[in-house]
Amino acid sequence: NLAESINACMAYIDNPEIDVEGLMKYIPAPDFPTGGTIYGYNGVKEAYETGRGRVVIRSKAEIEVEDNHENIIVTEIPYGVNKAELIAYIAQLVNDKKLDGIADINDESNYKGMRIVIKLKSDANASVVLNKLYKMTQMQASFSVNNVALVNGRPKTLNLKELIGEFVKHRHEVVIRRTQFELNKAQERAHILEGLIIASQNIDEVIKIIRAASDTQGAREALKERFGLTDPQTAAIVEMRLRQLTGLEQDKLRNEYEALEKEIARLELILSDEHTCRELIKSELMEVRDKYGDARRTDIDYTAGDFNAEDFYADDDMIITISHLGYIKRTQLSEFRAQNRGGVGAKGSDTRNEDFIEHIYPASMHNYMLFFTQKGRCYWLKVYEIPEGAKNSKGRAIQNMLNIESDDSVKAFICTKSLGDADFVRTHNLVFATKKGVIKKTRLEAYSRPRARGVNAIIIREDDELLSVEMTDGNSEILLANRNGRAIRFPENKVREMGRMSTGVRGMTLDGDDDEVVGMICMPEGTTNDVMVLSERGYGKRTPLDTEITNADGVTEKVPVYRVTNRGGKGVRTMNITEKTGRLVAIESVNDDNDLVIINKSGITLRIHVADIRVQGRATQGVRIINLEKRNDTIASVCCVDSDPEEEVEQVEAQELAPELPEDELLEVEEIDEEVIDDDADAESEAADDTEE
Incomplete structure (x- = not known):
């Protein structure tokens, strides 16, 4: 508004130290020539304070009662909206039965002003219909503010004070x-x-x-x-x-x-x-104001709080599932009921032919989610922005939600509520692992402000792809496991911090061309969690990271089960791989308060309590976790979630769901000698070539 803007300029001339809040007393909000009502003030405030924001403007409408019928009278519409097109669109919504409660719509505008009469049916609720009109039509519109101006020949985004300051400087x-x-x-x-x-x-x-x-x-x-x-x-x-x-x-x-x-x-x-x-500048501005200034036309509804999506979603626990072909959905964690060990599971998802659930992650509704693709790109969403679906629904294609390339797919994500906390993002790291054993550590701060088109998270070599991403506090220990049942353990500080545009360094040496890393876990300092590994034919076990041994003097010492080495070695055996077990497919960090959610390639899901799985030695074969004999199937994805003590446990006995099995098939627990695969891991990692770019 011209008069308001000039008043603010004069206030700035009188007091150059005035702040944005002080100037907003003179320019409370934008003023549109077609009137309307600015709905909510947070967007205006953000635009004035930062130079970027979004202003929501609504048509000015009243509910009138005529002959015991309620009508909606629209007298002002948002700037830039064509009245005839708006009326035609509302009529189309009514004809398509997408908008109920409207009997007729007439344009009664004349030289005195605009007047659109929306006649309602006798059983219609005028307030509900009006809110639907705001939501479904251009009776509510938003205007983006982007105050970019050339300052000394260079483009710059200016807040309200800077805008006025530059204008006064120009004058x-x-x-x-x-x-x-x-x-x-x-x-x-x-x-x-x-x-x-x-x-x-x-x-x-x-x-x-x-x-x-x-x-x-x-x-x-x-x-x-x-x-x-x-x-x-x-x-x-x-x-x-x-x-x-x-x-x-x-x-x-x-x-x-x-x-x-x-x-x-x-x-x-x-x-x-x-x-x-x-004073001369002020007098000239006042002359313009007195000659051309007019009253504000757009009202401001300060009491209407701007839409905050978090207010409409409880912070419930969810399971995020992503299929092999890139379909994603969120499902209530309670839909995945627990079963006893050895069950065959329940149908988890109806997917397309040749598709199956490949990734499954726990999250809560208010979490921020950073998605990382196999090509090393990073994208950002909130959990409530992911479409909700039942356990057996297909979900929605990720390409329709994120700007992901057609030949790329999501491999990992990080959930955090603290992306806006400067101290948090500076003290936490993201650790990346690839299938070829490359590892990289970067501060979370580098990924705290992803753009809509994504950012490069890690540079991936042509013959490699991203496998896993974990968030750490800088004091964790990292374990990598490969398909041949080996695992390497080394401190996080053995990996130096790198920038976002880097490749990383060698984390684990693989056994051959057909070998690859299947997973990475980061164990915080002082953790009591166990290492859980699973094979493709449904066998798995828990193994402690360290064990306590009492020596001859009665002193209890902590002895590592997984020997701590430098990065770059081949590691030690973490599971006895046989033809019966199949090769390793997953490694997880678990405790007795966790559940495992397992999904195989045919879409069958199984949720079991970790406490039901016995703790065993590092080089043992493990026990049967899920019965895949009858279906001739393999495990596709494994996820660790928190147990719900109040959840109803579905008692499904293994003998009822599977053919009779010998005792040793149900529980294979005999210990075998531990085999140290790489005694010279420390020396070898020192000589390993860094692959950082």
């Missing part, structure tokens, strides 16, 4: 340059007048000199020499007309000269005195 420059121009002109004219006055006072001699001269140039030279005049003055005298010799004209010359002297003094004061210059 100051305009006034100074204009004043200097006017001063130069006045001084030039005064100089000419001085010469004319001298000539008028000595008119007889001037005429004599001019008559005696042979030409104009000679006359000018003679006058310059006789009276000490300049070239412009002599030129003006020579060109002077006879009528200027009258007494009246001579008085005019003197009056004009005196007026010019006063004007020159005024102009010089403007240039030399900052206060006078500011």
